[in-house]
Amino acid sequence: MRKIVTLKKNYEFSRVFNKGTFYVGRHITVYVLPNKFSSNRIGISVSKKAGKAVVRNKKKRLIRESYRHYEEFIKNGFDIVIAARGDQTVPKYGALLKEFKYLLKKLQVFDQEKYDCLKEL
Template sequence: MNKRNRIKKNEEFQDVFKKGNSVANRQFVVYTLAKPEQSELRIGLSVSKKVGNAVIRNQVKRYIRQTFTELKDDLNQQLDYVIVARQPTATMDFHETKKSLIHVLKIAKAFVRKIN
């Protein structure tokens, strides 16, 4: 995931939180905000200290970024995504994380192509 595909600034996060839509499952909350002028999707990650120590939080963020890298072609490119990881993600491996993210992204109707 390139740096241009990341949401970093607090104002951008707040914009997605206030103007976007949210969906959730037990592991993740996904906020989406339509940006029709945008050519590539952008993601922002929020993993709080409640999830675990720095090692666990960074691992969760790596899993989320890798999932988005693998699903990039199937996702709507004109959206900003903010992913908030909840406490159960601390004990999940990559495949469980990916399955859970796909589930919540399907609920958010973020896919432009059908995913199994």
């Protein structure tokens, strides 16, 4: 398993929020902005409105795992920020995966051909 490159600084998140394109789903919002690197960088944002620390960390773990699931099918060269919505409930993993894939397709960063090729095997 390889390490995920993350966004850490506030200005990196702000740049993606202000200049990037985004789509809103039921559980998450995905922001995407092209970067100058040949790899993707990911940032996860969960506000305090989402619940106490245990709930926020659970949401972060689910979001991180859904990114890992589709990481090889996402086109390279993007900064991606995934923001959890403010409801107090924790979504099911399957629902989150389905929504994340849908939002990536809407943002045109999901490589459907690569996904279909590996799905047939």
